[in-house]
Amino acid sequence: MSSPEPLIGVFDSGVGGLTVVAALRRRLPRASIVYLGDTARLPYGTKSRRTVLRYSQANVDFLERRGVDALVVACNTASAMALQDLDVRTPYWGVLEPGASAAVAAADRHVGVIATESTVRSGAYEHAIRRLDPGLRVSQQACPLLVPLVEEGWEEDEITERVVARYLEPLLRDRIDTLLLGCTHYPLLRGVLERACGPAVTLVDSAESTSREVERELGKDSGVGADGARSPGVRLFATDAGPRFAKLAERILGEPVALELIDVNGSYGQPQEVEGQ
């Protein structure tokens, strides 16, 4: 139980993946976390598999160069489209399998999945859920406006209520009993999503279920579980540092943050830091 605390690397296309960081910190308060938000090239959710894989590999290479002991792909789009083709030397997790497992555990007959356009098009959540339980029905809905609405800061807003109602309408009409939030930004919309779904639908959040998986693996070996000690810290890198990213990061983590600017250069295996380090 006195093994050194691990350094966990987490990346996402933007700052939404900090919902996973927040969940990890609650479960593994003694772990150190280095986070990379590829804000210069977000969103991934409308882009092709090839492009998402190229960007994701550059992010992995950057984090591995920083000596991480484990890696979490906090981006649903990257988890869905690129995870199986990534070249990673450390243990690593995507958010897709943990999210799918949690949905299967919660579901009765019919799971609704909301996600970005690319994640939906990949069909990855549907396949993962059906692999675990072929008897479950799965319906998907792409929700491309939800990330911009969160980034605008309109989480609790009548316009967001209407957009959510429109996206969920076909799922609710088809009587889903479980709703899987298949994008790291969506936990910030939990309030409006819960009100739209009503009490008959269980919401499942892949940030939470992923952090549980990581705790199960790392916590048992290294004594970094939630024993009351405080986190040695989170270091945040971003490939672009507009003021909106810092603002949203603070909303998610609930504390002031400093984003360090870096350039991962967009090509395989050639991360290049130009600032902040």
Add this chain to the structure above:
Amino acid sequence: MSSPEPLIGVFDSGVGGLTVVAALRRRLPRASIVYLGDTARLPYGTKSRRTVLRYSQANVDFLERRGVDALVVACNTASAMALQDLDVRTPYWGVLEPGASAAVAAADRHVGVIATESTVRSGAYEHAIRRLDPGLRVSQQACPLLVPLVEEGWEEDEITERVVARYLEPLLRDRIDTLLLGCTHYPLLRGVLERACGPAVTLVDSAESTSREVERELGKDSGVGADGARSPGVRLFATDAGPRFAKLAERILGEPVALELIDVNGSYGQPQEVEGQ
């Protein structure tokens, strides 16, 4: 009048700049156009000046390697943040100065400018308008949700009406008499914007005014003006080719399109084509 027809290069962060291409084709139907949409790295509108400049220079280099005779930066964000620092060998135009001139010509006292967050933050439209007419009042409003709404295909939609009403409310309360559409996507929202503004406000569209400037320069020298001959064609390149880009491109140009995929590689002066050519 028998000089060869020019090849005009146009780039934008995405396919929204095709509104400029559509306007150019109406005015210069005999010109050939090569278009580059940097769809792998869109949007520019939330990113820093440094990142926007780096991406824009890569786009310029790609188009110059294709032998263009003139170049239009159809992206408002790039025009506002990067135009003065670009290294360009051919004659070139941004959309900012033409848009500002048109607004000054139309305005009585008070111009409202709607644009992306980065364009607004740069203050570039405000400075350009005030330089031309220091007596005009200028008010800006960032509208980050309008591009995602257009990309979702909700141009004529009650939700879009509400979002537009909210964004325009402070401008209309302050009695603007002219509204400058400072983003290439916004001409697609002309209907809802006109209804929100009412007849007392004149809408000015920088796609239209930019194409007029290009016609004035190129049309008079090369005989490529609108004399009834049909365009020799438009060739469309994109750095990422999701289905939504092709769909939106078709909505803007009003005809089926083929997007050719290329990689401009993200670094200065090193465009590298991997497909489509």
